[in-house]
Amino acid sequence: MAAVEIAKTMAAPEKKKTMEAPVKEKVPVHMTILRVVYYAIMIVTVLLYLLPFWTTVTTSLKTNNEAMTTNPLVFGSELSVEGYVESFEELSESLVTSLLVTLGGAFGSMALGSVCAYGLSKFRFKFDGVFFLLLSAAIYLPYQAILVPLFKTVSSLGLYDSVWGLIIIHSIYGMPMCMSMFRGFYADIPDALIKQAMVDGNGPWQIYWKIVLPNTTIATVTVLVFQCTSVWNELLFAMTMAGSWTTPATLALNQMVGSLSANFSTQMAGSIWLTLPVLVLYMFLGKYLIRGYMAGAVTAS
Amino acid sequence: MASITIKDMTVSYNKGKTLVLDNLSLKVEDGEFCVFLGPSGCGKTTAMHCIAGLLKPQGGEIYFGDKLVTAPRKGVFEQPQERNIAMVFQEYALYPHMTVRQNMSFALETMKTPKDEIARRVEAMADMLAITPLLDRRPAQLSGGQRQRVALGRAMVRDANVFMLDEPLGNLDAKLREQVRYELKKIQRKLGITTVYVTHDQTEAMTMADHIVLMNGGHIVQEGTPSDLYDHPVNLFAAIFLGTPKINQFDCVVTKKNGAWFFEHEYFTLPVPQDMVECVKPYEGKVIILGIRPSDLVLVEGSGEGCITGVVDGVEPLGEAYLVYLKVGEQVIVFKYNGEQDSFSGQLNLRPNAAKIHLFDKDTENRINA
Numbered sequence: 204m205a206a207v208e209i210a211k212t213m214a215a216p217e218k219k220k221t222m223e224a225p226v227k228e229k230v231p232v233h234m235t236i237l238r239v240v241y242y243a244i245m246i247v248t249v250l251l252y253l254l255p256f257w258t259t260v261t262t263s264l265k266t267n268n269e270a271m272t273t274n275p276l277v278f279g280s281e282l283s284v285e286g287y288v289e290s291f292e293e294l295s296e297s298l299v300t301s302l303l304v305t306l307g308g309a310f311g312s313m314a315l316g317s318v319c320a321y322g323l324s325k326f327r328f329k330f331d332g333v334f335f336l337l338l339s340a341a342i343y344l345p346y347q348a349i350l351v352p353l354f355k356t357v358s359s360l361g362l363y364d365s366v367w368g369l370i371i372i373h374s375i376y377g378m379p380m381c382m383s384m385f386r387g388f389y390a391d392i393p394d395a396l397i398k399q400a401m402v403d404g405n406g407p408w409q410i411y412w413k414i415v416l417p418n419t420t421i422a423t424v425t426v427l428v429f430q431c432t433s434v435w436n437e438l439l440f441a442m443t444m445a446g447s448w449t450t451p452a453t454l455a456l457n458q459m460v461g462s463l464s465a466n467f468s469t470q471m472a473g474s475i476w477l478t479l480p481v482l483v484l485y486m487f488l489g490k491y492l493i494r495g496y497m498a499g500a501v502t503a504s
Numbered sequence: 505m506a507s508i509t510i511k512d513m514t515v516s517y518n519k520g521k522t523l524v525l526d527n528l529s530l531k532v533e534d535g536e537f538c539v540f541l542g543p544s545g546c547g548k549t550t551a552m553h554c555i556a557g558l559l560k561p562q563g564g565e566i567y568f569g570d571k572l573v574t575a576p577r578k579g580v581f582e583q584p585q586e587r588n589i590a591m592v593f594q595e596y597a598l599y600p601h602m603t604v605r606q607n608m609s610f611a612l613e614t615m616k617t618p619k620d621e622i623a624r625r626v627e628a629m630a631d632m633l634a635i636t637p638l639l640d641r642r643p644a645q646l647s648g649g650q651r652q653r654v655a656l657g658r659a660m661v662r663d664a665n666v667f668m669l670d671e672p673l674g675n676l677d678a679k680l681r682e683q684v685r686y687e688l689k690k691i692q693r694k695l696g697i698t699t700v701y702v703t704h705d706q707t708e709a710m711t712m713a714d715h716i717v718l719m720n721g722g723h724i725v726q727e728g729t730p731s732d733l734y735d736h737p738v739n740l741f742a743a744i745f746l747g748t749p750k751i752n753q754f755d756c757v758v759t760k761k762n763g764a765w766f767f768e769h770e771y772f773t774l775p776v777p778q779d780m781v782e783c784v785k786p787y788e789g790k791v792i793i794l795g796i797r798p799s800d801l802v803l804v805e806g807s808g809e810g811c812i813t814g815v816v817d818g819v820e821p822l823g824e825a826y827l828v829y830l831k832v833g834e835q836v837i838v839f840k841y842n843g844e845q846d847s848f849s850g851q852l853n854l855r856p857n858a859a860k861i862h863l864f865d866k867d868t869e870n871r872i873n874a
């Protein structure tokens with residue numbers, strides 16, 4: 204099957220050539236050569252990117268024995284789900300932990316970021332520029348720089364090694380990025396719409412619920428996917444602020460590498476388990492995402 | 505419904521460096537159609553936003569009826585949502601995610617009006633504006649004129665204290681603008697609602713207003729009925745701003761010959777009408793500005809005293825009249841002709857309607873004659 208797969212990718216440029224054949228006569232030779240070179244570069248790059256993932260898939264479907272002895276590029280003599288079963292047993296608890304942290308952290312940071320963005324984009328108040336500057340600076344804050352004081356704060360609050368601790372940390376540190384993404388969308392809502400809603404008898408919160416949120420669902424989905432992915436994949440906070448009672452899946456997988464160093468199949472299957480939710484999220488919300496990335500330029504009206 | 509009283513309202517930006525409104529005081533009577541007229545940047549929209557509460561002035565007081573709604577010095581400021589005002593913005597600002605019906609019901613729902621009452625009022629207003637077939641569409645599915653009607657309907661469906669319109673006809677084409685102008689005035693009169701209307705278009709102001717407030721540079725230049733402003737402009741700015749085509753201006757010297765008074769222009773001499781003699785006496789030997797509207801010139805046969813002679817430069821037929829452009833020396837003047845003649849060439853002699861001459865001081869540009 205692997206051979207078929209590779210043959211397919213190898214055949215791709217050939218196919219391209221035959222498809223271009225009728226046009227070839229009109230296009231100058233050097234253009235055709237250039238095009239072949241472009242495609243060659245693209246295909247090589249794509250292969251390089253996919254290679255690790257490909258071997259992850261093949262290895263995850265081998266038995267642990269075969270994983271050590273056979274070529275990582277091809278499937279084993281028989282497909283085995285042994286690794287998946289084993290890694291799921293190992294990871295199931297931490298996957299649930301990750302799910303809770305991701306949902307909590309993404310929701311928290313989005314709620315805070317969205318309200319902040321609304322305030323900063325639609326109202327003028329004293330020092331609003333300073334607040335925006337500080338929040339923007341927080342986006343580029345390297346987490347390593349605050350790790351020690353954060354650890355001390357978290358443990359003195361009794362939040363060390365708990366789901367709540369991680370949710371709060373992600374809510375706060377994810378907030379500036381969410382704010383900056385939401386702000387771009389909210390800035391596109393015409394001010395006249397906000398003023399109109401005010402004149403129609405609504406206070407700032409009512410306007411937020413009734414006008415701003417319903418008109419920016421694409422923004423919400425875009426930030427949701429972004430934020431869920433980044434919290435789900437996060438390792439640094441998981442490693443430093445938790446680890447014994449509360450173990451997010453990224454950390455659990457990392458620990459698997461240490462303890463079961465020989466069981467490549469189980470490790471790779473575990474990686475697949477970890478990737479699956481993100482893939483599913485992109486699959487279902489991907490169409491909104493593409494619109495969302497571009498919708499920044501399109502106004503609400 | 506309520507009257508609006510503004511006392512000494514001041515708005516400035518950059519800590520007082522840029523003065524947008526300078527001690528503005530005015531009163532809009534209950535049920536009146538008041539137009540804030542002026543060139544862009546004169547502060548008319550700012551004044552309206554202050555009345556609506558969308559902007560907080562630095563100084564002054566605003567009353568709705570007897571109720572103080574804005575007084576920054578006394579710490580009084582009622583939020584816009586508490587003022588019960590209805591507003592139409594130039595860009596319409598329809599809520600994109602709601603149908604026309606939901607747009608029109610929105611403010612009433614916010615005020616917790618009973619459901620059947622909302623339905624009844626929305627349908628009645630939709631009927632009045634002929635938008636009933638559009639009620640279940642969304643704003644994106646409407647044409648410009650339809651959106652404009654919906655925006656008007658959304659504002660008028662409410663039982664508001666004050667109805668405010670910020671250049672609501674600006675985005676419509678000429679024909680639709682005339683139609684909506686007429687309908688708008690009709691509905692306003694029927695509802696008897698106090699209305700503030702902001703525009704830079706003098707035609708809209710002249711045709712719709714009970715009360716025009718002409719503004720320039722943050723000041724009120726003149727206020728009154730359309731005919732007050734048209735017939736007795738207080739200065740050259742007011743004279744130029746109202747009326748199309750624009751008023752003709754001539755620099756004349758006031759002279760006295762054999763006991764009679766004349767306006768002496770480089771190319772013509774006009775006698776001073778008897779009732780203006782007293783006003784021009786202090787200007788003997790000095791230059792003043794003589795303003796005559798294109799429709800206040802009369803074509804006369806033969807040349808002679810008291811005529812302005814010009815060479816035809818161009819003609820614009822309007823259908824019911826002609827606009828004739830004449831060259832008097834280097835200056836081009838306009839004359840509106842309503843008679844039978846249909847071709848113009850060579851020299852024409854025009855006699856101004858003596859009662860409709862406007863005189864302005866050359867330096868202050870203020871009106872001289874009564």
